[in-house]
Structures are given as structure tokens and as C-alpha cells.
Amino acid sequence: MFIKKTNSKTILCIVAHPDDEALGVGGTLIKHSRHGEKVFLVILSLGEGAKINKTDKNYKRLSNARKWSKLAGVNLHKVYKYPDQKLDSVAQLNIVKKLEKIIESLKPDIVYIHHPNDINKDHQIAAQTTLVALRPIAYHKINPEIRCFETPSSTDQSPYEFPYIFKPNFFVNIQDVWKEKLIALKSYEKELKAFPHPRSYKAIEALAIKRGSESGLKKAEAFYILRKIW
Known part of the structure; x- marks a missing residue:
């Protein structure tokens, strides 16, 4: 059960594929929701074809x-x-x-996107197109904070050098929502792998502990703030 508090912020997360949100920013989105914020998710790629039938992989996704x-x-x-x-x-x-239509309709305060230099091409395009849609334009007057998240087995596989490196400058404490993150992550259980794959339960927890240790916390999700206007 979520304990909600009054808060007017609107949060938008745009990802390339189902499960990207759960792996990269799941704990943080749960925390936003728990604090009474409106959280919206947009997924760009479900799979080939316009129709989805109940027996195929895309329907399951x-x-x-x-x-x-x-x-x-x-x-x-x-x-x-x-x-x-x-x-x-x-x-x-x-x-x-x-x-652009979604952004103009929702008017988000914070937008979560893939890191633009993920090794996965779909992630790159999802990030780049979102950044274009979020460019400061006088007529829509929407300038949300933009936070880039990391995706296990994608962000970490990019070259460890500038400009590809993911260098977080913002951390979210997810220790208090860790159980909820794992419970929700089970929705994608068939997409997860056996350890030592980065998308295994053990590796996902190891990453959360690593990011926590970098910020004086037990478990954290890490982000790179690409734009913040005050």
C-alpha cells in the first residue's frame, strides 16, 4: 500500500522497451508515486506489427x-x-x-530518459527524440528537469571514456522501497537472466548497493541531471 502525501509534481518516464523502466528507474518511480506525485510511463517499442494477439510475445510484454x-x-x-x-x-x-503532444498535454516537472550514450541503439533514439521534443520552445513554455538513468547491460557496456561514460550526479535512496521494486520487477521475471548477467536479481541488487555506497546510502538508483532550471 502506498502512503500518499499532497504534491503537485508530474513525473514522466519515456523508455524504449517494456522492462527498461523497471530496471533503470523502478525504485525512483515507486517513490514518486508513494509521495503522491502523478507518474506517467511511455513505452516506444512493443514489437513488430500494428496488431497484437493474445498468444504472441508482444501481448505478454x-x-x-x-x-x-x-x-x-x-x-x-x-x-x-x-x-x-x-x-x-x-x-x-x-x-x-x-x-511533443504528450509533453504538452502532461506538462511534466521531471522527465526520466535513457542515457543518450547507451550501447543499445533503441535507447539512444528514445533519448535523442525525447530531448528534441523537450527543447526549449517559446510556444509550449515547458522546461522540465531532465534526468538520465542507467540500464543494466546497456549503459555499463558503453565505452568507459568521454563522452560515452555515465557519470551520475544525483542519487535516490531506494532502501525504503526496495521490496516494492523487487515485487514489481517480478512482472518481467521471464526477461531476467541468471547471475552473473547484469539483468539478474543478484546483479541488480549489487548495482543498487554500489550506487548506495557511492552516496552514503544502503541502496540507491543513480542519475545524470542533464538539465535543471530554477
Whole structure:
């Protein structure tokens, strides 16, 4: 059960695939929701084709995303059916226009995106198109804080050198929501791997402990603040 407090902030998370949000920013989104903030999730790529039938993998991925969102207290706002691992085959302006409409409608205070230099091409495009949609434009007057998150097996596999390196400058204490993060993560259990894969339960906890130790906490999720206006 979530203990809600009064708060007017609107949070938006835009990811390439179902499970990216659970792995990279799950604890933080749960914490936002627990504090009474409105949290919205947009997923760009579910898989090939416009139709989803109940027997295929894409339907199961959508079902998993819905289950995770419900457990996390997150509004699954929109799921697009752009081709999985082929976002580079889609005209980026098409994605940008759709994201602009969502941003103008929700008017988020904070937006979570993939790190632009993730090794996964879909993650790169999801981040880049979101940044284009979030560029300061006089007519929409929306300038949310932009926080980049890390995705296990993607962010960590980028070259460990400038400009690719993920160097966090903001940490969120997720010790108090760790159990909720794990419970929600089970929605994607079939997507998880055996240790020592970075997307195993043990490795995910190890990363949380590592980020916590870097910030004087027991467990944390780490972010790079790309833009913040005060």
C-alpha cells in the first residue's frame, strides 16, 4: 500500500522497451508515486506489427508492462508499436511529434530518459527524440528537469571514456522501497537472466548497493541531471 502525501509534481518516464523502466528507474518511480506525485510511463517499442494477439510475445510484454505499472503505482500512459531493436528504421520526426503532444498535454516537472550514450541503439533514439521534443520552445513554455538513468547491460557496456561514460550526479535512496521494486520487477521475471548477467536479481541488487555506497546510502538508483532550471 502506498502512503500518499499532497504534491503537485508530474513525473514522466519515456523508455524504449517494456522492462527498461523497471530496471533503470523502478525504485525512483515507486517513490514518486508513494509521495503522491502523478507518474506517467511511455513505452516506444512493443514489437513488430500494428496488431497484437493474445498468444504472441508482444501481448505478454504489454501484459507485463501493465502489471508492473499497477504494482508500482504508475500510469501506463501510452505504448507505441514501433519495431523492437529497429527504432532507427523509423523517421525520428514521427516519434518527436508524438512525444511533443504528450509533453504538452502532461506538462511534466521531471522527465526520466535513457542515457543518450547507451550501447543499445533503441535507447539512444528514445533519448535523442525525447530531448528534441523537450527543447526549449517559446510556444509550449515547458522546461522540465531532465534526468538520465542507467540500464543494466546497456549503459555499463558503453565505452568507459568521454563522452560515452555515465557519470551520475544525483542519487535516490531506494532502501525504503526496495521490496516494492523487487515485487514489481517480478512482472518481467521471464526477461531476467541468471547471475552473473547484469539483468539478474543478484546483479541488480549489487548495482543498487554500489550506487548506495557511492552516496552514503544502503541502496540507491543513480542519475545524470542533464538539465535543471530554477
